Amino acid sequence: MLAITCPNCGERNSNEFRYGGDASIVRPSHEDPSEEAWFRYVYIRDNPKGPHREYWQHVGGCRGWLIIERNTSNHVVLGVRRAGECR
Amino acid sequence: MQVSGSRLPSGGRIDREKPIGFSFDGRSYSGYAGDTLASALLANGVSLVGRSFKYHRPRGIFSAGIEEPNALVTFGHDGRRDPNVPATMVELVEGLEAQSQNRWPSLGFDVLAVNQVFAPLLSAGFYYKTFMGPTRRAWLFYEHFIRRAAGLGKASLQPDPDRYDTEYAFTDVAIIGSGPTGLAAALSVARSGARVTLIEQDGAIGGQMLSQPSEGAAADWLAAAGADIAGFPQITVRTRSTAFGLYDGNTIGIVERRDHLGPEPGQTRQLLVLLKAQSIIFTTGAIERPLLFADNDRPGVMLASAASTYLNRFAVACGRTIVVATNNDSAYATARDFAAAGSKVTVLDARPASPLADSARKHGITVLQDHQLLAAHGSPVSAVAFRSGSSEARLSCDLLLTSAGWTPSVHLTSHLGIRPIYDARIGGFVPGSFAAGHFGAGALMGDYTTAEAIERGAAAGLGAACFCGRKAEPHAIPTPDLDEGIARDLPALAVPRRGKVFVDLQTDVTTSDIALSDREGFRSVEHLKRYTTLGMGTDQGKTSNVHAIALMALARDQSIEQTGTTTFRPPYSPVAVGVLAGRSIHGHFKPIRRTPLHDWHLRRGAEMIEVGLWKRPLFYPEHGPDVGAAAIAEMKLVRSAVGLVDVSTLGKIEVAGPDALTFLDRLYVNNLGKLQVGKGRYCVMLRDDGIVFDEGVVIRLAEERFFLTTSTMKAADVQSWMEFLAQTAWPDLRVHITSVTDEWAMLALAGPRSRDVLAAAFPDIATDDESLPKMAVVTGTFAGEVLRIQRVSYSGERAYEIHVGSRRGAALADHLMAAGQPVGVEPYGVDAMGALRIEKGFAAGSEIDGTTTLDDIGLGGLAKKSGGFAGAVLSRRPTLTNPDRRRLVGLQCLDAGRQLRTGSILFSEGAPQRGHGIGHVTAVTFSPETDKQIGLALLSGGPERIGETMLATFPVRNEMVRVRVVSPVFVDPDGARIDA
Structure with a gap:
């Protein structure tokens, strides 16, 4: 029972959220024609032990996409931000 | 007697x-x-x-x-x-x-x-x-x-038949175990003002104090502490509650048993409590372990402390002539208790001396020092054999109590991966370390005297209160004056070489099994456990694990530290699956979604089927006795006249904002730039990797407002994907995305007479082909609700989709049925609907399966030539454009009367039937139009193989049929009917 503090909704049970993948990888711009860039974006992932930036969506709440920094070794949530604010 | x-x-x-x-x-x-x-x-x-x-x-x-x-x-x-x-x-x-x-x-x-x-x-x-x-x-x-x-x-x-519930609970400090340590900790925390939840698996608080004489210093102390606890409203006491696991986020899994309340209606039998605490104090105590000797499993052999519990708490004397065999001082209390109850007690102490021996003798107890217990005799036990020096002797008894020290209950503290460490002082494992905000005290930590336990418990309470940001002052908690012996500085474990000596009583593992395991090369304690099954019973080896580790260390001539422990995993004690499921059973296991026409379908006697979470009508029995016959009748109805089908389960999303068009143009492969207000388009979106994600219709309701449908099964995923793009990838686009799936009822009218029904139903709305050409939308009102009619076909026939606010869905269906009565309109179900699309060769979920590209399913022509769309770059990868990819074709069954099955594997005639073949069948139906079994398939080379004969094998049933590869469009290949 992880608790995630949603910037919009407050502290909520993690079962209201849905994991959305690695947020440390920057999406190529929409116009980027580079197959290499898209290939790296879609397929290449690190698997770090320790702090990890990842997308979560508050599907059972505000539906906001969040960027959560989570320690993968003990699941401690180190920070939560709205995804749009991190750019 | x-x-x-x-x-x-x-x-x-x-x-x-x-x-x-x-x-x-x-x-x-x-x-x-x-x-x-x-x-x-x-x-x-x-x-x-x-x-x-x-x-x-x-x-x-x-x-x-x-x-x-x-x-x-x-x-x-x-x-x-x-x-x-x-x-x-x-x-x-x-x-x-x-x-x-x-x-x-x-x-x-x-x-x-x-x-x-x-x-x-x-x-x-x-x-x-x-x-x-x-x-x-x-x-x-x-x-x-x-x-x-x-x-x-x-x-x-x-x-x-019983009911189980789940409770999410929150507290400042959770204390696990209500022995003297836990009680002292609870009082200490509560005095700081913090909330305390005290968890006790027994029916009463007190722990080992309940096993002390029911009158005297211990009982008085417990009564006073209990009264103090009751005086603090911020202390919640949960008895009959076993903390079975420690999980991430400081969450404790607890089962509270209410079985004693009986099976009353509405009574919860057991409750799963997920307790989230800021701080946790582990006061889980210790469990006594027995001595090892031959035939140590006989009835009448018991742990010394257990006999004290039965004597003091339950007033049951398990024997009259008692042997207490021990290697430590803690069992002397048991000897004294039984002597006081009038039993004849002999202590066999393995050690040469004990500080308690003299006082025991004063109580009339026979104390024999330096005596090793060898064997039990009789069943139930009637005598024991022991050795003193080099001589052996027997002593008769009716109860044999043993103690070889105590094993701290380190299970919970180890659940998150902290390995316990060996404490030679007590001959047992204690918690290796604690995470921030976790504390341990009492017998768990080897604090074996009651005075130590109370003092350390109170100190842990102060630590926990401070961790929660409370100001906490030390308060003196009185300690009872108990004449205790404790189990420290134990002699090396003595193991007799003769007879059957059980280490794990539940799984019948003996000392010789452990020796055998070592001889056969199982050198890790984890391997020992799995090979012998030691500790794998329902008791999880609570009285046997430490002995097993000691025996393994002995056999391998290494230290207990080097041998280590097995991994502790939840649950600490067995938990019924029913309590984990709670109320999530039967219809509550997952929600049921019903369309606005659900009751309408039931009134017409529809046979319903689950589609994802939805209930949909499979067929209407008025059209045939079974799904096969009814669906054929319903298909013929659509192809010859007109049918009505509920498509409300489609995902529906509104997209609005100044940049809504740009957003959708980037999202879909289609060129939406020229989509006019009042027009719709069949659109497809890809995933970033270039694979087809979903398909549906996009309607431009107004300049900056769009309505789109998704397939029933992908609705939630598409919504999330659109929100992801809007919020993270293109946050500069001004767009709002709203799910309106539940707001709209949607009905499709399909068949050559469909316009006749529309004209009769809505005489005020122009639905002629000029006013409502293909893919166009007209609006009106129905019973005070907005009505939309779009000309769009999913069957190849002339067809319309009619949208109305959900609460008017059933009324709209009745209205259309009444208006269409002269031309014979009838409802049809999802089986006929699916079969109609197979006949027409439209790709759906079974072809859009997460592996196919636009070209694979024959939709390559939809993609815009200029401008990007999500997934465009990777969709052009060589591996996704290889002509040998599996592409959509039609199949005709050549063996009359044989069944072609979905999932069949396709092989060329004469090719060896090994591996995954060169294609697979994605959908099949009987086609009334062609009077044949037909199917769709994804076949390597695709349309290039049209005309070839192949074998469709279905190994699960050992079936094989011959099929001819044909165009996937079985009906009306010229597309004339849509205008008929």
């Missing part, structure tokens, strides 16, 4: 005013309120309660707590039957029915006790060696018999 076990005339924490009747193996007995099943059986002189797992040896009650390895019973009957419950943990309630386990035909005479004779054959690894490897076939034959012979109780096969 059987002397073992009789109720004392006074004392104990039982209510003698409340006798309770119960039965064991069909015989009626009587106990008192406050008894456990175990204490009541002992009070009634029942010494034999079960047969052992492997050898079917007679077993008696061994402990007084959750560590019980022997006295596992089945209680209840029918759907309420609960197997493998320790009798020591069952609270006695009126009418309780319990049965012994693993015996046949009866407990007293057990046929498979013959296994004892063959014991040498049944050593560790017997089954592996005998039945695995080259002789594995033998296992297939013998497994049934072996599983029957070796085992525990049997679960009920009936549905569980």
Whole structure:
């Protein structure tokens, strides 16, 4: 029972959220024609032990996409931000 | 008269005013309120309660707590039957029915006790060696018999009639265990003002204090502490609650048992509590472990502390002539308790001296120092054999109590991966370390005297209160004046070499099994555990693990630290699946979604089917006796006249904002730039990797407002994906995305007469082909709700989709049925709907399966030539444009009367039938139009193979049919009917 503090909704049970993948990888711009860039974006992932930036969506709440920094070794949530604010 | 076990005339924490009747193996007995099943059986002189797992040896009650390895019973009957419950943990309630386990035909005479004779054959690894490897076939034959012979109780096969609930609870400080340590900690935290939840698996708080004499210093202390606890409203006491696991986020999994309240209507039998705490204090105490000696599993052999519990708490003297064999001082208290109760007590102390010996002798106890216990004799025990120096002797007794020290209950503290460490001082493992905000105190940490426990418990309470940001002041908590002996500085474990010495009583693992395992090369304690099954019973080796590690260390001539422990995983004690499921059963396991027309379908007698979470009409029995016949009739109706189908399950999303068009143009492969207001388009979106994600219709409602549909199954994923793009990838686009799936009812009218129905139903709305050309939308009102009609076809026939606010969905259906009566409109179900799209060769979910590209399913022409769309770059990868990819084709079954099946594997005629073939069948139906079995398939090379004959194999049923590869469009290839 992880608790995630949603910037919009407050502290909520993690079962209201849905994991959305690695947020440390920057999406190529929409116009980027580079197959290499898209290939790296879609397929290449690190698997770090320790702090990890990842997308979560508050599907059972505000539906906001969040960027959560989570320690993968003990699941401690180190920070939560709205995804749009991190750019 | 059987002397073992009789109720004392006074004392104990039982209510003698409340006798309770119960039965064991069909015989009626009587106990008192406050008894456990175990204490009541002992009070009634029942010494034999079960047969052992492997050898079917007679077993008696061994402990007084959750560590019980022997006295596992089945209680209840029918759907309420609960197997493998320790009798020591069952609270006695009126009418309780319990049965012994693993015996046949009866407990007293057990046929498979013959296994004892063959014991040498049944050593560790017997089954592996005998039945695995080259002789594995033998296992297939013998497994049934072996599983029957070796085992525990049997679960009920009936549905569980009881109710289970889940509670999410929150607290500042959780304290696990309400012995003196936990009580001191709770008082200390509560005085700071913080909230405390005190968790106790017993029916009463007090822990070991409950096992002390029911009158005297311990009882007085407990009464005072209990009154103090009750005086703090911020302390929540949860009794009958076992903390079975520690999870991430400081969450403790707890099962609270309310079984004693009986199966009243609406009563929760057990409650799963997920307690989230800021800080946790572990005061889980320690469990005594026994000495090892030959035939140590006989009824009448018991842990010393357990006998004290039965004597002091339940007023049951389990024996009159007692031998207490020990290697430490803690068992002297038991000896004193029994001497005070009038029993003849002899202490066999393995050590040359004990500081408590003299005082024990003053109480009339015979104390023999430097005496090693060798064996128990008789069943139940009638004598013990021991060695003193080089001589051996026997002593008769009716109860043999042993103590080889205590094992701290480090399970919970280890659940998150912190390995316990060996503490040589107490001969046991203690928690390796604690996470921030976690504290441990009392016997768990080796603080074995009550005074130490109280002092450390109070200190842990202060630490926890401070961790929660409270100002906490130390308060003196009084300590009882107890004359205690404690188990420290133990001599090396003595193991007799003769006879059968059980280490794990529940799984029948002996010292020789452990030695054998070592000889056969199992060098890790984890391997030892799995090879011998030691510690793998329902008790998880609570009284045996430390001995096993010590024996392994001895065999390998290494230290216990080097040997280490096995991994502790939740649950600490067995948890019923029912309580984990809680209310999430039957219809509550997952939600049911009903369309606005659900009741309308039921009124027409529709046979409903689950599609994801939705309930949809499969067919209407008025059209045929079964789905096959009815669906064919419904298909013919659509192709010849007109049918009505509920498509409300489609995902519906509104997209609005100044940049809505740009957003959708980037999202879909289609060029949406020229989409006019009042027009719709069939659109497809890809994933970033270039694979088709979903398809649907996009309608431009206004300049900056769009309505789109998704497939039923992908609605949630598409919504999330659009939100992801809007919020993270393109946050500069001003766009709002709103799910409107539940807001709209959607009906499709399909068939050559569909416009006739529309014209009759909505004479005020222009629905002629000029006003409503293909893909166009007109709006109107129906019963005060906005009505939209779009001309769009999913069957190849002329067709319209009509949208109206959900609450008017059923009324709209009635209206259309009435208006269409002259042309014979009838509803049709999803089976006919799916078959119609197969006949027309439209790709749907079974072809858009997460592996196919636009070209694979024949939709390559939709993609815009200029400008990007999500997934565009990777969709052009060579691997996704290879012409040998599996692409959509149609199949015609050539073997009349044979069934072509979805999932069949396609092989060229004459090719070897190995591997995954060159294609697979994605959808099949009988086609009334062509009077043939037809199907769609994804086939390597795709349309290039049209005309070839292939074999469709279905190995699961060992079937094979010949098929011809054809165009996927079986009906109206010129597309004339859509304008008919």
